[in-house]
Amino acid sequence: MTRRDCQSIEIVGGGLAGLSLGLGLRRRGVPVTLFEAHGYPRHRVCGEFITGLDGVTIKRLGLAPILADALRHRQVVWHHRNQTVQNQRLPVPALGISRYRLDARLAEAFVETGGDLRVHTRVALEARPAGRVFATGRRPRPSLWIGLKVHVRNVPRGGDLEVHLGDQAYVGLSGIEDGKVNACGLFRRRPISPGTPPAPAFGLLFHYLEASGLTALAGRLCEGELDASSFCAVAAVNFQMEPFRPGRLCLGDSFAMIPPFTGNGMAVALQSAALALDPLSEWARGGLAWADTVAAINRGLRRRFRARLASANLLHPFLLEPWRQFWMAWAGHARLLPMRLLYHLTH
Ligand SMILES: Cc1cc2nc3c(=O)[nH]c(=O)nc-3n(C[C@H](O)[C@H](O)[C@H](O)COP(=O)(O)OP(=O)(O)OC[C@H]3O[C@@H](n4cnc5c(N)ncnc54)[C@H](O)[C@@H]3O)c2cc1C
Structure with a gap:
């Protein structure tokens, strides 16, 4: 089948899920138009460390050159209210790279492979023609939480990655490119005093x-x-499972958002794109009806991520609520936390 015979895919949302899917499809010769509401490069609220990204996903999406110079983080140091609780060695290194750099690189690679990238173009979310994929990120909803992030240079470090638990808050410190550290936190919203x-x-x-x-x-x-x-800063961060909408294809955070402490949201976005590649390529070549394509991908997404999301959502309150944090800190000091098991449940 020639490119002209191939049906075109439209992707709404140019974050990690949308861009990596676009790139993967272009490498298979599928025509792709991607609509992104903003532009590149830009800073985004994100801890900027990627845990649990497997080699198969990197290979399928062709991400090796894009991630080649990402830092490899092995050691996580957990702190509770200014005290060190536990050192954790990750079974697989986490990648440290800013979203400013990563998203821009993906966008550039997508355009280089012939993708049609329309930046500063917001698309209405309700229209659902065949061939349209939603990778629009988390859906803003009223929420108690706010995410904040900033890059810092020359900050004294206490490990590759640091996680600091505070009162209804946690903050990650992760090394990224050019000797910078990304400080990113999730906080329960509080009134700011007039002074x-x-x-x-x-x-x-x-x-x-x-x-x-x-x-x-x-x-x-x-x-x-x-x-x-x-x-x-980003408000309206919520971790409820998005209601399943049959017939609609949603990837990455628009499918489901895993709590940020896992450092696994970006991996979920990329893995969901990799999972959608084969059925979407087959649809583009006329081998599969749209309804069957969407159903196959949704089945795959639920099978791959359901247990991981459930475990992470169950653990999340232990990182935020003071009495649960105290319990965690005690168990950490006593070396009773099964860190390896918890890692495997949430990745
Ligand atoms: C505080 C915080 C810290 C985090 N830390 C980490 C971490 O350390 N590690 C990790 O792996 N994950 C982390 N995450 C999660 C991670 O950022 C997300 O899981 C990841 O960005 C999801 O990628 P995505 O492509 O699904 O969505 P996004 O990256 O959000 O991209 C969605 C894109 O869609 C565009 N868009 C939306 N609506 C429209 C529209 N109507 N038309 C056109 N474009 C549209 C948006 O502009 C955006 O660019 C964190 C999240 C938060 C809130």
Whole structure:
């Protein structure tokens, strides 16, 4: 079948799921148009470490050159309210790379392979013609949580990756490119006192760090050089399973968002794209009806991610709620936390 005979795929959303799917399809000769509401490069709220990304997914999507220089993180140091609780050695190294760099590289590779990328184009989410894939990220809903992130240079480090548990909050510190560290936290929203100065914007992060009892971490970050241009915030973060909508193909966070502490959301986005490649290529070549394509992919998504999402959602309150955190910290100090098992359940 020639390219002209091949049906075209439309992807709405150019985050990791959308871009990697577009790239994979283009490498198989499928015509793809991708609509992205914003542009590249841009900073995004994300811990910027990728755990559990398997070699098969990297190969299927052709991501090896894009991830080649990502940092390899092996050691995670867990802290609770300014005290070290546990050192964890990851069974597989996590990758450290900024979204600023990763998304832009994927977008460039997609265009280089002949993909039609329409940036600054927001598409209505309701229309559902055959051949349209939604990779639009998490659906904003009223929520108690806010995500904040900033890049810092010259900050003293205590491990490849650090996770700090505070009162209704956790913050990850992850090394990324050019000697920078990404500090990214999920916090329960709190009122900001009228006396709090509005500027600089990343002052909001320090407000939340102090309010969550993470004063030592706030002090350490203050010693570094904060990159104000990288600061970003996202509200309306929720972790409920999205209602299943038959006939609609949703990948990545728009299928389901795994809690950020796992560092696995980006892997889920990429793995869901890899899983959709074969059925979508077959549909494009006329070998499968659209309804069957969507049904096959949705079955695959549920089979691959259901247990992982359920485990991560069950554990999430232990990272946020003070009395559960105290229990976790005690178990960590006593070396009773089955870190390997917990890792395998959530990846
Ligand atoms: C606080 C926080 C920390 C996190 N830390 C980590 C981490 O350390 N490691 C990890 O693996 N994961 C982490 N995650 C999760 C990770 O960021 C997501 O799982 C990942 O970005 C999902 O990719 P995606 O492509 O599905 O969605 P996104 O990356 O959100 O991309 C969706 C894209 O769709 C576009 N879009 C939306 N609507 C439209 C429309 N109507 N028309 C056109 N375009 C549209 C958006 O502009 C966006 O670019 C974190 C999340 C949060 C909130």
